[in-house]
Amino acid sequence: MIKITQTCWIFLFLIIMISRSGMAQLNHQTGTFQGIYSTPLMSETDRNYLQLNHWHLSLQSIYTKNKSGIFKTAQLKHQKWQQKLMSVEVPTSAQKTTGANPVIGTNFKGNELKTWTPTDNSIAVSNGGKIVSCINYGVEYYDTAGNNFLLNHTWDAFVNYTALSEGKFDPRVIYDPKQDRFIIVLLHGFSSAKTKILVAFSKTNDPMDGWYLYQMSGNPMQDTSWSDFPTIGINDDDLFINCNRFGDAPNYNWKKTFIYQIALNEGYNGQTLQYGIWNNISTPDGMDGITLYPASHGLGQSMSEKMYFVQLMPDSGSKVYAYRIDGKLSSPNKSMQAFEYAIPHYEVCANAFQKDPTTGNIDSLSTGSAWTQNAFYTEGILHYSHTADFSQGWCGLNYGRIYLDSGKAVSTMHGESGTDLSYPAIASFGYSNLEQAAVMAYVRSDSSRTPECGVISIDHQMNWSNKQLIKAGDTSVNILYPPSYPIMPERWGDYTGICRKYNSTVPEAWMAAAYGTNTLPRLASFGTWIAQVKTNDPQLPLNTKEWPSSNSSKIYPNPVQDLYYLEFQNKIAGPAQIRLYDLQGKLIKVLLDDQLPVSANRLSFNKGVLAAGIYQIQIQLFRQESETISLMIQ
Known part of the structure; x- marks a missing residue:
């Protein structure tokens, strides 16, 4: 279950229940x-x-x-x-x-290995x-x-x-x-x-x-x-x-x-x-x-x-x-942490x-x-x-x-x-x-x-x-x-x-x-x-024109007022990610990173933590095209 708190970021996930898997199992100072x-x-x-x-x-x-x-x-x-x-x-x-x-x-012959x-x-x-x-x-x-x-x-x-x-x-x-x-x-x-x-x-x-x-x-x-x-x-x-x-x-x-x-x-x-x-x-x-x-x-x-x-x-x-x-070298307090993550077995x-x-x-x-x-x-x-x-x-x-x-x-x-x-x-x-x-x-x-x-x-x-x-x-x-x-x-x-x-x-x-x-x-x-x-890939758009997608996600109302929703359809069960960026491409917040069933979904969060302006919400669902939607905060 998602715990609803009164902190700055408040997430409301309706219609679906989210279960977590594949989290980092351990981390420690090293x-x-x-x-x-x-x-x-x-x-x-x-x-x-x-x-x-x-x-x-x-x-x-x-x-x-x-x-x-x-x-x-x-x-x-x-x-x-x-x-x-x-x-x-x-x-x-x-x-x-x-x-x-x-x-x-451009390509050409480079260094030759004459010894070694x-x-x-x-x-x-x-x-x-x-x-x-x-x-x-x-x-x-x-x-x-x-x-x-x-x-x-x-x-x-x-x-x-x-x-x-x-x-x-x-x-x-x-x-x-x-x-x-x-x-x-x-x-x-x-x-x-x-x-x-x-x-x-x-x-x-x-x-x-x-x-x-x-x-x-x-x-x-x-x-x-x-x-x-x-x-x-x-x-x-x-x-x-x-x-x-x-x-x-x-x-x-x-x-x-x-x-x-x-x-x-x-x-x-x-x-x-x-x-x-x-x-x-x-x-x-x-x-x-x-x-x-x-x-x-x-x-x-x-x-x-x-x-x-x-x-x-x-x-x-x-x-x-x-x-x-x-910490940089000159910092009086430096630390090192180690983390582990599960992946498919390799040999x-x-x-x-x-x-x-x-x-x-x-x-x-x-x-x-x-x-x-x-x-x-x-x-x-x-x-x-x-x-x-x-x-x-x-x-x-x-x-x-x-x-x-x-x-x-x-x-x-x-x-x-x-x-x-x-x-x-x-x-x-x-x-x-x-x-x-x-x-x-x-x-x-x-x-x-x-x-x-x-x-x-x-x-x-x-x-x-x-x-x-x-x-x-x-x-x-x-x-x-x-x-x-x-x-x-x-x-x-x-x-x-x-x-x-x-x-x-x-x-x-x-x-x-x-x-x-x-x-x-x-x-x-x-x-x-x-x-x-x-690259031969097109650039993901950074405006209100959506990338071709079968997700048909939408934010309403937009510009955002006091109450609003992001709605999206997940058509294939699997990992889902929703990220919030500014117009310079800087990651502001990971709004969702979890496994979702086939489901219709609605997401909201506290807009009060954001300054007025235009932001980008990127939606990546399993085996579906990525989607980027503009969000305007007034």
């Missing part, structure tokens, strides 16, 4: 904060240095740590591989899709059209105006610091639209004695004007661990870096996770960097935190004094976890097939774990992506949403038997906070094709588009061949890159992903393909 600490500027580069001819040295360190050994991932992947071997077939058509296909715009493996693509694009594209070999700069390639560097040349001579890997790049700057995070060293986390802030909105560089310990616990698998995010004030810790060789045992919280202002000005550390992180049900992906605002809008993170388990699970850090998929067009042989590619690949935030909603078993070991693309106000999570999967889709990265694809659309970059391979990359979109109603091929593979990948590197399967990637261009009128994203090609002098390696992707 994390221990240490700090505030400081680290000085390590070095800086300028335009003159960046434009010099460099040696482009790059140390290749292929370490044999088995990432699949975390939790029960290795055992599950082996079982899935056996299932897949028994079900090898020509790829069948994917499940039915109804979403509009994204539009592919895999690529680990990361990309950021500025409002001014500058592109920074990173892989394990180095960084390249482009623009979106047609001049494409501008400059490139190996990581040794970029860092330019002789004391840091170990391998540099797992780059991440992000663009801050409020400060109009880029940030790069890069790891160094594979042991507790050598591990460093390098952080670079662009001096201006042009990455070719140089960078301020800092080094931070990759072993903040000062034990026998080193950092791997970084994820990064920003809010208005701070940079957040999450890393997993692993023990030294030969076991590389997993040793929990931690988060650096770093003040942005000093980094942008080349001053001594201020930071703190969050550790002892756990889920509400007592699991250790692992690969917490920070969820920056998907539309580049303000996020003040809070940051969300999304976690999935690497092997399997039936929950998705969210974390929230409250890690088997490694992927790839075809060698020269010999006809079938080789394998590592598909990694089932943990979170990417996340972003829109008002009241966390969006996330990961890879999991679609059917009989084949890898599918997973997309989910966590509705923070109602304590619910939903997810959907796209895949097809006979092909492997992996390493999905997502960006916001809606026109405003009213629209929860997303676009996803991915890589693909199977026994009839070489590694390729593509893009797919998910609309507001969580309908998938058709897959769009971005770049077909030219060759298979054969880097870790015996006897030099007797490691199987081939590395395929820890992640794929995608980012939104925040100031585009029509939602636009840029992706960077790996495909099989020759990168001379190396043959059968990975290249990067960079592509502009735009």
Whole structure:
């Protein structure tokens, strides 16, 4: 039953009785904060240095740590591989899709993987059209105006610091639209004695004007661990870096996770960097935190004094976890909370097939774990992506949403038997906070094709588009061949890159992903393909003209007087959401988020809490078109 109170918000639901399900079962305080600490500027580069001819040295360190050994991932992947071997077939058509296909715009060849493996693509694009594209070999700069390639560097040349001579890997790049700057995070060293986390802030909105560089310990616990698998995010004030810790060789045992919280202002000005550390992180049900992906605002809008993170388990699970850090670094009172939400059960998929067009042989590619690949935030909603078993070991693309106000999570999967889709990265694809659309970059391979990359979109109603091929593979990948590197399967990637261009009128994203090609002098390696992707969906209207719908909802009287009603018909039993927004797309209140039977419904609330003006009520009913109605308060 709904309890009627005399507080500001009063909801009256007539004709229906509402039952709640799928709520967040638990939440608890977690994390221990240490700090505030400081680290000085390590070095800086300028335009003159960046434009010099460099040696482009790059140390290749292929370490044999088995990432699949975390939790029960290795055992599950082996079982899935056996299932897949028994079900090898020509790829069948994917499940039915109804979403509009994204539009592919400017696209071109990007970074080449001349040493190292895999690529680990990361990309950021500025409002001014500058592109920074990173892989394990180095960084390249482009623009979106047609001049494409501008400059490139190996990581040794970029860092330019002789004391840091170990391998540099797992780059991440992000663009801050409020400060109009880029940030790069890069790891160094594979042991507790050598591990460093390098952080670079662009001096201006042009990455070719140089960078301020800092080094931070990759072993903040000062034990026998080193950092791997970084994820990064920003809010208005701070940079957040999450890393997993692993023990030294030969076991590389997993040793929990931690988060650096770093003040942005000093980094942008080349001053001594201020930071703190969050550790002892756990889920509400007592699991250790692992690969917490920070969820920056998907539309580049303000996020003040809070940051969300999304976690999935690497092997399997039936929950998705969210974390929230409250308070900026300089705040005297900071806290971290963990939440859990029920979702359909997921399991890690088997490694992927790839075809060698020269010999006809079938080789394998590592598909990694089932943990979170990417996340972003829109008002009241966390969006996330990961890879999991679609059917009989084949890898599918997973997309989910966590509705923070109602304590619910939903997810959907796209895949097809006979092909492997992996390493999905997502960006916001809606026109405003009213629209929860997303676009996803991915890589693909199977026994009839070489590694390729593509893009797919998910609309507001969580309908998938058709897959769009971005770049077909030219060759298979054969880097870790015996006897030099007797490691199987081939590395395929820890992640794929995608980012939104925040100031585009029509939602636009840029992706960077790996495909099989020759990168001379190396043959059968990975290249990067960079592509502009735009939405093909219409914008939800923000006026009194209703979107075509079978709901036939109405508000009367409108403009609202003392007594009024919102009436709507629910024709299919299932989840229903009603949200109130202002004309700028800011979420004001979740009016309803629940399961409804087939029913006629009437809703009212206290208009006294709203200032005079025009508002938008968005109605989303199960398997029915979304509807947006204007509400005028006098």
